[in-house]
Amino acid sequence: MRVDQLVPAFHQGDAIGDTAFHIKQFLRCRGFQSEIYCLDRDEGLEKHSTLFSEFFPPASTDITILHFALPSPLTAKFITFSSKKILIYHNITPAHFFLPYSQEMAHIAQVGREEVKLMAPHVDVALADSEFNRLELEEIGYRRTEVFPLFIDFAKYQRPADPFFQRLFRDQRVNILFVGRIVPNKGIDDLIRTTFYYKKYISPLVRLIIVGKTTSLPAYYQSLIKLVDDFYLRPEEVVFTGHITDEQMYALYQTADVFLSMSEHEGFGLPLVESMIFDLPVIAYEATAVPYTLGGAGILLRTKRVDYVAELVHLVATQENLRQKIINHQRQRLKDLRAEGLEEKLLRVIKDLT
Structure with a gap:
């Protein structure tokens, strides 16, 4: 039996790509024919x-998995499969x-939402990588939904960090880190405002480090640069790293x-999970x-x-007892994440469908 995965864009080091690759390897070890298209x-x-142009239509006894994060021509093809x-x-x-x-990105997001609704009557099982996503699918009308978190390759975080980055950012400043796409929903403007307050009213020895591609939405990135200038924050106080290597990112977490x-x-x-892996206390808006x-x-x-x-950032950065208490709770959460049993859950879903 074939259990193939469709991924619109297959990227190295990308969370979706890593999950698809892990699923493929696991399924092959269990005797399934499996490929990523x-x-x-x-x-x-x-x-x-394999490029989707080489995809051969599956039989009714096969299973096809679509990873969905953006609209693509794969959606229309997917719903027609037997x-x-x-x-x-x-x-x-x-x-x-x-x-x-960006009207273009807003349109892409809207089309993506419409495609999610379009697929609901055609999908046998909808897996979501968080309970929030599962509830969204349930509200749309998917018949069977389950939580299936992202695969996390814990071993890769054991690789040595970049020593230059460690030296570069290890000084007297309090380092506030954020990792993510430079797009409006990430609230990076709020991070800049928080850094301005910290510098003016708590201590001038502060640095906000923002890791992520600055080319995702140029208009938003330019608005952030203007905000930094309006607050008279210096380049050493707000650092946009752009795209960096994994080893450089590990150094920043450390x-x-x-x-x-x-x-x-x-x-x-x-x-959030990566921060917990590196024993970095997490403060996050509840959304x-x-x-x-x-x-x-x-x-x-x-x-x-x-x-x-x-x-609150100042307290967590400077109060060792508080930091350790947070880290201890985060370590327990990591134990729970390691014990998710994703492979067995996927096997159960496949068995139910055959």
Whole structure:
């Protein structure tokens, strides 16, 4: 029996790509025929995937899995297959976040939402990588939904961190870290306002480090640069790293004092988990999937008041007893995540469909 996966874009080091690759390897070990089909892929992934143009229509006894995070031509093809169909839903950011900055991205997000609704009557099982996403699918009308978190390759975080980045950011400043796309739903403007308050009223020795591609939405990135200038924050106080290597990112997790997220929309929030892996205390705004991913760990914010947030960041960065208490809770959450048993859950779903 074939159990194939469809991934619109197959990227190296991408959470969705890593999950698809892990599923493929696991299924093959269990005796299934399994391949990843994609419309586009990174150079070097040719031996791990096949272009969708070579996809042969499945039989009714086969299973086809679609990873969905963006609209693509795969959606229309997927619903026509005679095979049993599994959707793995990674969430679509609502269009209203993009409207002030890009009509094109807002349109893409809206089309994505429409495609999710279109698939509902055709999908046998819908898996979501957080309870927040599962509830969204249930509300849309999917018949059977289950939580199926992202695969996390814990072993890769054991690789050595970049020593230059460790030295570069290890000084007297309090390092506030955020990792994620530079897009409006991430609330990066709130991070900048918090940093301004911290500098003016708590200590000038502070640094906000933002890790993520600055080219995702140029208009939004330019608005952030203007905000930094309006607050007279210097380049050494707000650092946009752009795209960096995994080893450089590990160094930043190790040298940061606090991971701060003011994001208003997350489908899962992998950097929250990565912070816990590196024993970095997490403070995050309580929105969408964030409380489900943290699972009682970290500190959840119900306000974005900059004075409250900045003072809390200072406490966590400087009070060792508080830091250790947070870290202990985060370590327990990691144990729970390691014990999710994703492979067995997928096998059960496949068995139910055959």
